[in-house]
Amino acid sequence: MSIIINHLNYIYDEDTAMAHPALIDVNLKIPDGQFIGLIGHTGSGKSTLIQHMNGLIKPSSGNVFFDNEDINEQGYDKKKLRSNVGLVFQYPEHQLFETDCFKDVCFGPKNLGLPQKEVELRAFEALEQVGFDATYFYQSPFDLSGGQKRRVAIAGVLAMKPRVLILDEPTAGLDPKGREDILNLISDLHKKMNITIILVSHSMEDVADYVERIIVMNKGRVAFDAEPRDVFSHVKELEEIGLAAPQVTYCMQELREAGFDVDTGVTTLEEAKKEILKAFGKC
Amino acid sequence: MLRDITLGQYYRTESVIHRLDPRVKIVGTFSFIISLFLVKNFIGYAIAGLFLVICIKLSNVPPKFIFRGMKAIFFLLLITMVFNLFLTPGEAIFSFWKFQITKEGIKLAAMMGIRLVFLITGSSLMTLTTTPNNLTDGLENLLNPLKKIRVPVHEISMMMSIALRFIPILMEETDKIMKAQMARGADFESGSLIQRAKSLIPLLVPLFISAFRRANDLAMAMEARCYRGGEGRTKMKPLIYKKRDAIGYLVIVLFVALVIVFGRILFR
Numbered sequence: 412m413s414i415i416i417n418h419l420n421y422i423y424d425e426d427t428a429m430a431h432p433a434l435i436d437v438n439l440k441i442p443d444g445q446f447i448g449l450i451g452h453t454g455s456g457k458s459t460l461i462q463h464m465n466g467l468i469k470p471s472s473g474n475v476f477f478d479n480e481d482i483n484e485q486g487y488d489k490k491k492l493r494s495n496v497g498l499v500f501q502y503p504e505h506q507l508f509e510t511d512c513f514k515d516v517c518f519g520p521k522n523l524g525l526p527q528k529e530v531e532l533r534a535f536e537a538l539e540q541v542g543f544d545a546t547y548f549y550q551s552p553f554d555l556s557g558g559q560k561r562r563v564a565i566a567g568v569l570a571m572k573p574r575v576l577i578l579d580e581p582t583a584g585l586d587p588k589g590r591e592d593i594l595n596l597i598s599d600l601h602k603k604m605n606i607t608i609i610l611v612s613h614s615m616e617d618v619a620d621y622v623e624r625i626i627v628m629n630k631g632r633v634a635f636d637a638e639p640r641d642v643f644s645h646v647k648e649l650e651e652i653g654l655a656a657p658q659v660t661y662c663m664q665e666l667r668e669a670g671f672d673v674d675t676g677v678t679t680l681e682e683a684k685k686e687i688l689k690a691f692g693k694c
Numbered sequence: 695m696l697r698d699i700t701l702g703q704y705y706r707t708e709s710v711i712h713r714l715d716p717r718v719k720i721v722g723t724f725s726f727i728i729s730l731f732l733v734k735n736f737i738g739y740a741i742a743g744l745f746l747v748i749c750i751k752l753s754n755v756p757p758k759f760i761f762r763g764m765k766a767i768f769f770l771l772l773i774t775m776v777f778n779l780f781l782t783p784g785e786a787i788f789s790f791w792k793f794q795i796t797k798e799g800i801k802l803a804a805m806m807g808i809r810l811v812f813l814i815t816g817s818s819l820m821t822l823t824t825t826p827n828n829l830t831d832g833l834e835n836l837l838n839p840l841k842k843i844r845v846p847v848h849e850i851s852m853m854m855s856i857a858l859r860f861i862p863i864l865m866e867e868t869d870k871i872m873k874a875q876m877a878r879g880a881d882f883e884s885g886s887l888i889q890r891a892k893s894l895i896p897l898l899v900p901l902f903i904s905a906f907r908r909a910n911d912l913a914m915a916m917e918a919r920c921y922r923g924g925e926g927r928t929k930m931k932p933l934i935y936k937k938r939d940a941i942g943y944l945v946i947v948l949f950v951a952l953v954i955v956f957g958r959i960l961f962r
Binding site (some may be wrong): 462465467490493494497498499500502504505506507508518519522523553567568571 | 867871876878903
């Protein structure tokens with residue numbers, strides 16, 4: 412009941428002059444129910460990696476296993492895989508096409524060949540789950556705000572009842588409020604439905620508060636794969652690959668250098684607050 | 695799968711052909727195509743073929759890349775050759791039921807096949823070695839005299855360069871939308887013809903919306919930079935003929951003369 416990625420390699424434009432590797436020897440094990448942040452710079456291979464997980468891209472070499480079955484084997488049911496591993500792409504504009512939001516969310520379950528009643532039930536449920544206002548159900552998806560569009564896009568994948576939900580930069584192009592809303596929504600989904608979530612982002616700040624494991628990609632390789640506090644302790648290395656630790660981490664490190672007895676491993680604002688108060692209490 | 699389309703694509707590398715003035719390449723390609731239609735025997739085609747091979751060699755474009763574009767016209771080629779093979783009247787050498795293959799048919803089919811292959815290869819060599827911008831610049835420059843009879847040359851070339859510029863962008867976008875819909879269980883590859891046509895709706899709607907949005911943005915960006923047509927517009931990199939371009943023209947003239955002499959006059 413998990414995704415296993417075994418010595419995965421992928422080369423873009425193979426056998427042309429422009430050939431270049433996008434993924435180099437990636438090995439990962441993703442157990443059920445984890446909330447994972449996949450971080451990397453633009454072009455680090457993170458988008459390519461997630462597309463392997465639901466069979467949209469065929470690896471140049473190596474295997475991807477879902478539930479102990481090789482998904483690239485001949486005759487493997489890709490449709491079933493895609494209903495189990497849901498992938499929400501970066502731009503909702505790439506998938507919204509129907510005349511109203513409800514119909515658009517129906518598209519996924521309908522493709523699974525479910526009866527009409529079940530399709531509508533699922534669509535309704537999914538739209539509720541993402542906290543989409545019922546008054547907009549029958550409005551054109553193109554009239555919505557960026558945040559609402561994203562909700563419909565997520566609902567469109569959720570309606571297929573995936574066991575793994577992968578979101579590619581779900582906060583791109585949103586204002587701070589919209590960003591927080593979407594991230595809270597994803598975190599809630601994880602808690603309530605107990606599904607595996609892989610959150611792709613290029614910002615540590617986004618994921619630090621929510622995830623239990625961080626995978627950092629750099630130039631097609633896995634650079635780090637650990638708990639947030641472990642990953643953030645490598646501030647230097649992260650900066651070298653063009654990423655940064657959350658501001659909290661920097662703040663705590665500077666406090667420590669200034670002589671305060673604080674734990675530099677904290678990753679969220681809440682923890683930091685406690686640490687600082689503790690340090691001052693001692694003073 | 696969309697990556698297989700090489701027609702109209704540019705191949706970035708360094709070569710004599712790449713450095714040639716786009717006007718020379720356009721004139722050369724047109725002369726080449728016209729000469730293909732003037733040729734009446736295989737000697738002429740041999741000369742044209744040799745010329746093409748030399749040009750490909752000089753261009754540093756891998757031949758594999760050039761011939762990949764041929765896949766797209768394979769069926770057209772096949773149909774043309776089959777029709778010519780069976781439907782040309784003349785001296786029969788082989789026949790069954792209602793069909794017969796004639797000596798003239800074989801000759802005509804071979805000629806048509808060679809002509810079509812050369813035509814596509816020649817014109818793809820031009821687009822492979824010239825950036826779309828250069829190409830339209832060259833075309834605009836060559837068509838300039840037509841302005842006197844009120845042909846909107848600048849507008850036409852502007853439209854062409856925008857269209858060419860957007861082909862790769864829209865192609866990439868199509869790829870992304872396809873994947874996004876496939877992730878929702880869409881199936882573009884199986885089913886009956888009607889089903890397949892229907893399955894294109896989730897692809898075409900987002901694609902059109904994005905194309906309109908891009909067009910809107912581009913118009914706005916052009917207006918913001920005070921674009922108001924070609925009147926009085928200057929170029930950052932105006933086209934200037936160099937010595938190698940004169941040599942290029944000379945080679946073209948020699949080639950056409952050679953083809954006409956050998957392919958039309960000497961051996962009839």
